Amino acid sequence: MTVLAVADHRRGQLRDVSYELVTAGRELADDLGGDLHVACVSGDVDGFADDLSLDGVDTIHTVDHGEEFNHDVYLQVVEVLDAELDPTVVLMPNSVNGLDYAPAVASALDRPLVTDAVELAFEDGLVATREMYASKVETTIETDAERVAVTIRGGEWPPAEDHGDPAVEPFDLAVDESRVRSRVTGFEEVAGGDVDIGDADVLVSVGRGIEEEENIELVAELADAMGATLSASRPIVDNGWLPKNRQVGQSGKVVTPDVYIAVGISGAVQHVAGMKGSDTIVAINTDPNAPIFDIADYGIVGDLFDVVPALIEEFE
Numbered sequence: 184m185t186v187l188a189v190a191d192h193r194r195g196q197l198r199d200v201s202y203e204l205v206t207a208g209r210e211l212a213d214d215l216g217g218d219l220h221v222a223c224v225s226g227d228v229d230g231f232a233d234d235l236s237l238d239g240v241d242t243i244h245t246v247d248h249g250e251e252f253n254h255d256v257y258l259q260v261v262e263v264l265d266a267e268l269d270p271t272v273v274l275m276p277n278s279v280n281g282l283d284y285a286p287a288v289a290s291a292l293d294r295p296l297v298t299d300a301v302e303l304a305f306e307d308g309l310v311a312t313r314e315m316y317a318s319k320v321e322t323t324i325e326t327d328a329e330r331v332a333v334t335i336r337g338g339e340w341p342p343a344e345d346h347g348d349p350a351v352e353p354f355d356l357a358v359d360e361s362r363v364r365s366r367v368t369g370f371e372e373v374a375g376g377d378v379d380i381g382d383a384d385v386l387v388s389v390g391r392g393i394e395e396e397e398n399i400e401l402v403a404e405l406a407d408a409m410g411a412t413l414s415a416s417r418p419i420v421d422n423g424w425l426p427k428n429r430q431v432g433q434s435g436k437v438v439t440p441d442v443y444i445a446v447g448i449s450g451a452v453q454h455v456a457g458m459k460g461s462d463t464i465v466a467i468n469t470d471p472n473a474p475i476f477d478i479a480d481y482g483i484v485g486d487l488f489d490v491v492p493a494l495i496e497e498f499e
């Protein structure tokens with residue numbers, strides 16, 4: 184019984200979720216007593232295969248076809264790998280690309296599709312956890328189908344890191360071009376898209392406690408002094424004070440930095456959904472009962488207009 188995980192890349196770079204897919208896939212393969220296969224499709228497949236040669240991966244299939252993501256190519260690759268490997272679970276990322284082809288894969292393979300899973304296990308069938316109602320509720324979905332397709336939410340599994348020695352098998356797929364009916368002609372980042380807060384090791388995040396747009400500069404100075412990246416809670420973005428790509432949370436980005444400093448952020452569930460996987464969480468808030476302190480490793484109960492300048496001085 185095998186698990187097939189499909190790696191994700193954009194603009195020549197593997198996405199973090201590819202390493203998380205390896206962790207999730209290995210856990211499921213262990214539950215099933217089987218192997219983990221990884222598919223690298225398009226782009227620098229040999230480079231991706233090197234990077235994904237990780238402990239726990241048994242075989243990597245490389246499919247060298249064009250540079251960019253193509254929905255119809257991914258669909259055909261997974262169809263053919265499915266026919267060859269008969270995986271119990273096909274794991275895909277709940278990313279922009281993943282959500283593009285995963286429903287087509289599930290439909291073509293006649294499998295139920297569970298999207299946006301945050302926990303997975305295989306008992307009598309696949310058991311998946313999803314968050315619903317703005318992350319206020321967790322649901323457990325038990326599937327009784329023998330074969331399933333799943334997309335996983337990024338940032339929920341630790342990325343696999345330890346080097347391994349999987350077999351790398353170039354997969355010479357003759358793509359049926361008559362079934363390739365879509366092309367990616369370009370990729371446009373939203374305004375300010377130069378920054379990917381998902382890649383940052385240290386994030387300094389600003390919330391409504393900052394009161395005025397011009398005060399954001401103070402928190403940006405702290406981020407600068409620390410060599411960190413500036414991010415924000417949703418009200419800051421909704422006010423137009425920072426661009427959308429800086430928003431952490433359920434409707435923003437899921438982040439997993441080494442250090443996350445929440446400045447004047449209350450810790451609403453929708454915010455916490457996006458940053459709870461951070462290694463070390465530091466909260467600065469005047470309200471000792473703010474929910475952010477429930478998940479913080481270090482808490483500073485104080486006025487950010489006193490605490491942040493002191494921290495800047497310290498870091499400088």
Ligand SMILES: Cc1cc2nc3c(=O)[nH]c(=O)nc-3n(C[C@H](O)[C@H](O)[C@H](O)COP(=O)(O)OP(=O)(O)OC[C@H]3O[C@@H](n4cnc5c(N)ncnc54)[C@H](O)[C@@H]3O)c2cc1C
Pocket residue numbers: 317389390391392393415416417418419430431432433434435436446447448449450451452453454457467468469470473485486487488
């Ligand atoms: C469907 C849906 C999706 C959502 N998605 C997101 C999302 O992706 N990301 C997100 O962040 N939110 C999201 N929200 C909004 C979320 O519910 C909260 O409203 C939001 O996170 C609150 O932001 P905040 O903590 O900055 O502000 P507030 O909740 O207003 O908290 C401000 C905090 O600052 C503290 N404070 C005030 N003054 C100071 C000071 N001088 N010094 C120190 N601390 C001070 C206060 O004590 C308070 O705790 C979503 C909501 C919904 C309904």
